[in-house]
Amino acid sequence: MVPKAELHCHIEGAASPALVMAQAKKYGVDVSSFIRDNAYHWNDFTSFLKAYDRAAELFRTPEDYALLTENYLREIARDGAIYAEFFTSPDHAERVGLSPESYTEALAEGMRRAKSETGIESRMVVTGVRHVGAEAVVKAANFAANCGHPLVTGFGMAGDERMGAASDFARAFDIAREAGLGLTVHAGEFGGPESVRSALDTFAPTRIGHGVRAIEDDALVQRIAEEGIVLEVCPISNIVLGVYDRIENHPLPALKEAGCRVTVSSDDPPHFHTSLSNEYDVAKEHFGFDDGELLALTRTSVEAAFVDEATRTRLLERLNRASEA
Numbered sequence: 241m242v243p244k245a246e247l248h249c250h251i252e253g254a255a256s257p258a259l260v261m262a263q264a265k266k267y268g269v270d271v272s273s274f275i276r277d278n279a280y281h282w283n284d285f286t287s288f289l290k291a292y293d294r295a296a297e298l299f300r301t302p303e304d305y306a307l308l309t310e311n312y313l314r315e316i317a318r319d320g321a322i323y324a325e326f327f328t329s330p331d332h333a334e335r336v337g338l339s340p341e342s343y344t345e346a347l348a349e350g351m352r353r354a355k356s357e358t359g360i361e362s363r364m365v366v367t368g369v370r371h372v373g374a375e376a377v378v379k380a381a382n383f384a385a386n387c388g389h390p391l392v393t394g395f396g397m398a399g400d401e402r403m404g405a406a407s408d409f410a411r412a413f414d415i416a417r418e419a420g421l422g423l424t425v426h427a428g429e430f431g432g433p434e435s436v437r438s439a440l441d442t443f444a445p446t447r448i449g450h451g452v453r454a455i456e457d458d459a460l461v462q463r464i465a466e467e468g469i470v471l472e473v474c475p476i477s478n479i480v481l482g483v484y485d486r487i488e489n490h491p492l493p494a495l496k497e498a499g500c501r502v503t504v505s506s507d508d509p510p511h512f513h514t515s516l517s518n519e520y521d522v523a524k525e526h527f528g529f530d531d532g533e534l535l536a537l538t539r540t541s542v543e544a545a546f547v548d549e550a551t552r553t554r555l556l557e558r559l560n561r562a563s564e565a
């Protein structure tokens with residue numbers, strides 16, 4: 241089994257329909273408007289974000305969040321993941337009355353449990369939600385910068401990238417950068433190349449969430465390649481959300497061919513009927529990647545991970561051993 245790593249998964253988006261239904265039963269909430277036949281139901285990006293929020297509202301206590309995190313990490317570890325970074329959203333926690341501190345500590349408890357059971361290493365990337373507005377994103381950045389939690393190593397922004405100008409969010413990224421956090425931002429998913437370019441110019445991130453629509457601009461592709469920006473590509477998310485009509489038309493192979501550093505991730509796996517291991521399978525079956533190229537995806541993820549250098553070296557050594565085996 242090729243060792244895997246994930247850089248782009250939203251923890252609230254990783255909740256399986258079965259777990260959400262169990263939570264719904266616990267809290268006496270009807271979820272039939274967005275979960276039926278053990279599957280999420282929504283029909284476009286806006287209704288997806290709504291279903292995502294409704295599911296998130298059913299995680300209300302530290303133990304709810306610890307269980308969600310433990311389940312997600314155990315599952316990907318079983319499929320060969322040695323490292324995972326996931327997005328957290330203090331905004332979502334505050335909506336159910338959990339402080340950012342207890343939310344983060346609950347997630348960390350799930351991470352510790354999963355690590356002791358499987359050995360999987362993981363870190364948290366605190367995100368602000370773009371369509372909630374700049375003030376909330378600054379609040380998330382301030383939390384990330386000041387929480388002092390050793391497992392919080394990055395800051396990012398998710399949500400609808402078509403909302404607001406990049407400059408509206410510059411201060412949030414300045415706060416996170418000054419605190420020494422790794423930076424990533426969703427761009428080039430529903431926005432075109434100009435959205436990726438302004439994200440690079442304004443935030444100076446080392447990674448872009450998605451970034452795939454950069455392919456529409458040759459000069460931008462060249463810049464991404466030259467600057468070594470790592471793309472957190474989520475192929476099945478892009479198909480299910482309609483960014484591309486068929487996997488044969490997905491630009492990951494072309495981006496790789498042009499010299500961009502690409503990785504694969506699952507984004508919100510049960511919403512998109514995918515998993516980290518399915519994304520690797522798609523790379524193999526639809527993009528024609530051999531085992532060496534699959535391992536290179538993992539290596540790029542580890543190289544771009546928001547971890548201390550001792551942890552990175554240890555993870556890279558595991559990959560070296562796997563490539564010699």
Ligand SMILES: Nc1ncnc2[nH]cnc12
Nearest residue numbers: 250253398399400426508
């Ligand atoms: N695919 C996605 N794009 C933007 N924001 C998100 N939040 C959760 N999933 C997302």
Ligand SMILES: [Zn+2]
Nearest residue numbers: 398426449507
């Ligand atoms: Zn995402």
